[in-house]
Amino acid sequence: xxxxxxxxxxxxxxxxxxxxxxxxxxxxxxxxxxxxxxxxxxxxxxxxxxxxxxxxxxxxxxxxxxxxxxxxxxxxxxxxxxxxxxxxxxxxxxxxxxxxxxxxxxxxxxxxxxxxxxxxxxxxxxxxxxxxxxxxxxxxxxxxxxxxxxxxxxxxxxxxxxxxxxxxxxxxxxxxxxxxxxxxxxxxxxxxxxxxxxxxxxxxxxxxxxxxxxxxxxxxxxxxxxxxxxxxxxxxxxxxxxxxxxxxxxxxxxxxxxxxxxxxxxxxxxxxxxxxxxxxxxxxxxxxxxxxxxxxxxxxxxxxxxxxxxxxxxxxxxxxxxxxxxxxxxxxxxxxxxxxxxxxxxxxxxxxxxxxxxxxxxxxxxxxxxxxxxxxxxxxxxxxxxxxxxxxxxxxxxxxxxxxxxxxxxxxxxxxxxxxxxxxxxxxxxxxxxxxxxxxxxxxxxxxxxxxxxxxxxxxxxxxxxxxxxxxxxxxxxxxxxxxxxxxxxxxxxxxxxxxxxxxxxxxxxxxxx
Ligand code: AMP
Ligand code: MG
Numbered sequence: 001x002x003x004x005x006x007x008x009x010x011x012x013x014x015x016x017x018x019x020x021x022x023x024x025x026x027x028x029x030x031x032x033x034x035x036x037x038x039x040x041x042x043x044x045x046x047x048x049x050x051x052x053x054x055x056x057x058x059x060x061x062x063x064x065x066x067x068x069x070x071x072x073x074x075x076x077x078x079x080x081x082x083x084x085x086x087x088x089x090x091x092x093x094x095x096x097x098x099x100x101x102x103x104x105x106x107x108x109x110x111x112x113x114x115x116x117x118x119x120x121x122x123x124x125x126x127x128x129x130x131x132x133x134x135x136x137x138x139x140x141x142x143x144x145x146x147x148x149x150x151x152x153x154x155x156x157x158x159x160x161x162x163x164x165x166x167x168x169x170x171x172x173x174x175x176x177x178x179x180x181x182x183x184x185x186x187x188x189x190x191x192x193x194x195x196x197x198x199x200x201x202x203x204x205x206x207x208x209x210x211x212x213x214x215x216x217x218x219x220x221x222x223x224x225x226x227x228x229x230x231x232x233x234x235x236x237x238x239x240x241x242x243x244x245x246x247x248x249x250x251x252x253x254x255x256x257x258x259x260x261x262x263x264x265x266x267x268x269x270x271x272x273x274x275x276x277x278x279x280x281x282x283x284x285x286x287x288x289x290x291x292x293x294x295x296x297x298x299x300x301x302x303x304x305x306x307x308x309x310x311x312x313x314x315x316x317x318x319x320x321x322x323x324x325x326x327x328x329x330x331x332x333x334x335x336x337x338x339x340x341x342x343x344x345x346x347x348x349x350x351x352x353x354x355x356x357x358x359x360x361x362x363x364x365x366x367x368x369x370x371x372x373x374x375x376x377x378x379x380x381x382x383x384x385x386x387x388x389x390x391x392x393x394x395x396x397x398x399x400x401x402x403x404x405x406x407x408x409x410x411x412x413x414x415x416x417x418x419x420x421x422x423x424x425x426x427x428x429x430x431x432x433x434x435x436x437x438x439x440x441x442x443x444x445x446x447x448x449x450x451x452x453x454x455x456x457x458x459x460x461x462x463x464x465x466x467x468x469x470x471x472x473x474x475x476x477x478x479x480x481x482x483x484x485x486x487x488x489x490x491x492x493x494x495x496x497x498x499x500x501x502x503x504x505x506x507x508x509x510x511x512x513x514x
Contacts, residue, residue, distance in 0.1 A: 054182025256283025
């Protein structure tokens with residue numbers, strides 16, 4: 001426990017150094033009122049978090065805290081107050097960012113940080129600069145008709161999944177803290193006209209910047225080209241050192257996004273709401289909402305019930321949607337370049353990068369150094385047909401393929417009847433192909449995790465925490481920290497989704513309500 005600041009005035013927090021480049025360098029909203037409205041000629045509005053009734057720290061990421069130089073706070077106290085939005089530290093300059101976006105393929109106009117408030121840019125202990133942002137911190141001019149708050153269930157999901165993604169080696173925004181507000185938040189979880197009060201919470205998210213594709217889109221849409229140029233130059237200068245032109249910068253965004261999609265696909269991660277306002281300019285996974293992890297392999301699967309009909313953001317569509325989103329970003333950046341052809345080349349680079357990274361990931365998932373032998377393509381195609389032919393757990397199948405026998409793969413099947421003959425035949429081909437691969441199992445274990453943050457596990461942590469028990473959450477944080485390790489004592493957390501969880505809300509599919 002941190003004794004540095006507790007009860008003392010010259011506490012550890014006063015040692016934190018902030019350098020708020022975004023608000024210092026860029027034009028802010030001249031209107032001070034915190035009322036919903038269309039903001040013009042500005043990239044953000046200064047707004048402070050709205051204090052909550054009873055702040056209490058529920059969870060903390062020690063590893064991230066150490067990286068930042070912030071000690072774990074007492075559950076109730078001055079620092080817990082900061083992470084619930086009840087207190088600002090000297091040097092913090094809170095703001096909500098202005099952005100727009102395409103939602104489900106349609107231009108939605110101004111969106112903006114409707115419940116997220118950046119407190120400051122911290123000069124972290126490791127020398128990096130990191131934005132500290134509270135999600136669920138109250139209304140801003142971008143809240144439209146909503147309340148600016150977040151419920152505990154979605155906050156826990158964002159907190160833990162951000163960290164789990166980082167531990168899996170995937171670029172992501174991070175999460176430092178989860179705080180209860182002591183205030184109810186009313187949500188119609190099932191969209192059936194029965195809103196219910198739920199416990200509220202605030203997550204402190206951390207990233208070098210939370211700028212999204214949509215921050216550029218809104219400025220292009222309203223023809224605020226000076227502001228567009230300023231934002232682009234700022235982001236390039238502060239976050240893409242060494243890159244001198246918008247064309248090269250866009251190529252780099254495309255490249256990073258291609259690598260990110262290969263990571264999501266390799267892990268069976270489905271974001272659920274890949275609107276352009278949920279696409280990070282840094283190529284990070286951002287905005288954890290109704291996401292999920294493939295359990296039964298199915299290209300058309302989405303955890304987001306709001307998208308159940310169109311399936312725009314289903315597992316198999318993600319690489320295509322990322323490119324569509326990049327094309328919208330290219331349109332927004334077009335006013336900044338003399339010719340748009342280089343932006344088109346960026347989109348082509350995205351496709352190349354993704355294709356190459358995905359092929360490399362598939363090879364590694366199979367323990368092969370490359371998919372470069374005659375017959376490899378067929379081996380992979382046939383594998384995915386096999387996986388789709390009976391409900392097969394994506395994570396367990398690849399993890400257990402290290403020992404390629406029907407017996408070891410039995411646990412990956414949800415039904416009683418496995419496609420035994422087909423599986424046997426494919427395994428024989430695989431064994432012949434893989435027999436001379438040195439380091440096969442190590443290669444597989446480095447990309448095929450044993451533990452992912454399955455939705456039913458999230459729900460178990462939520463249920464326990466709602467009953468005052470943080471042990472499930474804490475155990476998950478510990479185990480998910482090394483997801484590629486066997487950790488035999490924790491194997492129950494690697495189990496395929498139990499049948500009770502198949503149709504329970506939150507355990508497989510979720511609504512957007514959060
Ligand atoms: P999301 O679907 O979470 O990416 O959010 C889309 C837009 O809705 C963003 O502008 C969010 O800030 C806003 N939003 C979502 N939930 C709330 C809320 N409870 N209060 C205010 N704004 C919200
Ligand atoms: Mg969002």
